[in-house]
Amino acid sequence: xxxxxxxxxxxxxxxxxxxxxxxxxxxxxxxxxxxxxxxxxxxxxxxxxxxxxxxxxxxxxxxxxxxxxxxxxxxxxxxxxxxxxxxxxxxxxxxxxxxxxxxxxxxxxxxxxxxxxxxxxxxxxxxxxxxxxxxxxxxxxxxxxxxxxxxxxxxxxxxxxxxxxxxxxxxx
Amino acid sequence: xxxxxxxxxxxxxxxxxxxxxxxxxxxxxxxxxxxxxxxxxxxxxxxxxxxxxxxxxxxxxxxxxxxxxxxxxxxxxxxxxxxxxxxxxxxxxxxxxxxxxxxxxxxxxxxxxxxxxxxxxxxxxxxxxxxxxxxxxxxxxxxxxxxxxxxxxxxxxxxxxxxxxxxxxxxxxxxxxxxxxxxxxxxxxxxxxxxxxxxxxxxxxxxxxxxxxxxxxxxxxxxxxxxxxxxxxxxxxxxxxxxxxxxxxxxxxxxxxxxx
Numbered sequence: 001x002x003x004x005x006x007x008x009x010x011x012x013x014x015x016x017x018x019x020x021x022x023x024x025x026x027x028x029x030x031x032x033x034x035x036x037x038x039x040x041x042x043x044x045x046x047x048x049x050x051x052x053x054x055x056x057x058x059x060x061x062x063x064x065x066x067x068x069x070x071x072x073x074x075x076x077x078x079x080x081x082x083x084x085x086x087x088x089x090x091x092x093x094x095x096x097x098x099x100x101x102x103x104x105x106x107x108x109x110x111x112x113x114x115x116x117x118x119x120x121x122x123x124x125x126x127x128x129x130x131x132x133x134x135x136x137x138x139x140x141x142x143x144x145x146x147x148x149x150x151x152x153x154x155x156x157x158x159x160x161x162x163x164x165x166x167x168x169x170x171x172x
Numbered sequence: 173x174x175x176x177x178x179x180x181x182x183x184x185x186x187x188x189x190x191x192x193x194x195x196x197x198x199x200x201x202x203x204x205x206x207x208x209x210x211x212x213x214x215x216x217x218x219x220x221x222x223x224x225x226x227x228x229x230x231x232x233x234x235x236x237x238x239x240x241x242x243x244x245x246x247x248x249x250x251x252x253x254x255x256x257x258x259x260x261x262x263x264x265x266x267x268x269x270x271x272x273x274x275x276x277x278x279x280x281x282x283x284x285x286x287x288x289x290x291x292x293x294x295x296x297x298x299x300x301x302x303x304x305x306x307x308x309x310x311x312x313x314x315x316x317x318x319x320x321x322x323x324x325x326x327x328x329x330x331x332x333x334x335x336x337x338x339x340x341x342x343x344x345x346x347x348x349x350x351x352x353x354x355x356x357x358x359x360x361x362x363x364x365x366x367x368x369x370x371x372x373x374x375x376x377x378x379x380x381x382x383x384x385x386x387x388x389x390x391x392x393x394x395x396x397x398x399x400x401x402x403x404x405x406x407x408x409x410x411x412x413x414x415x416x417x418x419x420x421x422x423x424x425x426x427x428x429x430x431x432x
Binding site: 100101102128135136139140141142144 | 208303304306408
């Protein structure tokens with residue numbers, strides 16, 4: 001299956017209003033989930049990007065990451081108390097903190113120590129939120145904004161790429 | 173006994189400001205906490221004669237007898253260095269430490285950098301370098317350069333793998349004050365050279381100081397014993413090895429172990 005065929009398929013699914021499509025051929029398995037706007041309940045939901053599920057023998061095409069908007073409910077958000085006007089802007093108002101480098105992501109200064117930050121914690125600019133290590137050089141990453149951690153997007157001790165989202169933060 | 177004697181210092185900024193601590197587990201940890209609270213002048217040195225537990229990489233500690241070794245942290249502000257080139261700082265500091273040790277040795281070439289951050293004399297470990305950067309966005313705001321070198325210590329705990337001290341190697345008892353100012357001068361020189369963006373010079377020097385550079389030796393790569401030779405270090409710090417059949421390996425430090 002060619003890349004443009006997959007793109008066409010995504011467009012088609014998005015237009016059709018169907019929520020989920022699974023397609024399996026000899027070489028590839030694709031699952032596309034869509035979030036039609038009409039179904040948003042406006043209850044503090046936000047849109048996050050997640051890679052579509054792909055498996056099967058790997059062809060060059062299969063290396064191309066396909067990202068699809070999916071709808072995820074975040075309980076910590078407490079969006080129910082907010083006015084509709086604020087809810088509408090929720091998607092846009094979250095800020096992702098991205099990795100400035102390739103390396104290994106650590107949530108604590110040393111194994112066994114408490115994490116620098118957890119979901120729900122408030123951040124002030126200058127607070128250390130994680131460590132990224134590359135070739136035994138340790139980088140303490142500081143928050144640049146005041147906000148609250150909504151989600152930690154990467155597991156402790158896993159590799160991260162340049163510009164990969166690490167945290168989702170609600171500015172306050 | 174004090175380590176720091178202003179009249180001896182011959183540097184412009186490294187060690188011109190200093191903080192002496194009576195007793196501390198790790199000068200790097202102290203520096204990191206200090207930088208959370210306040211701005212610190214570039215070149216500030218935090219040292220103690222009583223560091224009993226140096227911090228190596230995550231959880232790997234090493235021991236040091238009080239008053240016998242050089243253990244300190246330097247605070248730098250390499251804002252000129254892009255995040256992706258941070259291994260260059262490691263190169264510059266490693267070269268500086270080898271410059272310094274070689275100046276104390278009769279056969280200077282016996283001191284080398286064991287990639288990525290150890291200092292060796294022949295096949296034994298003399299010390300190490302631990303660099304911790306503080307990043308704001310895509311900018312390195314501070315680097316904490318921790319240096320630990322075994323100088324006058326003669327006995328090591330059996331759990332320490334293949335240690336050596338300068339004294340064990342040469343038989344000489346050293347004056348730490350004198351060595352300290354000498355090391356600060358070496359570091360300042362190499363740091364200024366890095367700031368002047370002299371990366372070709374830096375790379376050539378780094379490779380010439382690299383332990384096992386250019387000849388076949390034994391390694392453990394992803395669990396397998398292999399024979400390979402180091403042929404270079406990539407920009408982001410990965411070690412490049414060539415196997416006997418010509419295959420090239422680009423290694424993260426977790427993937428490769430020197431068999432010594």
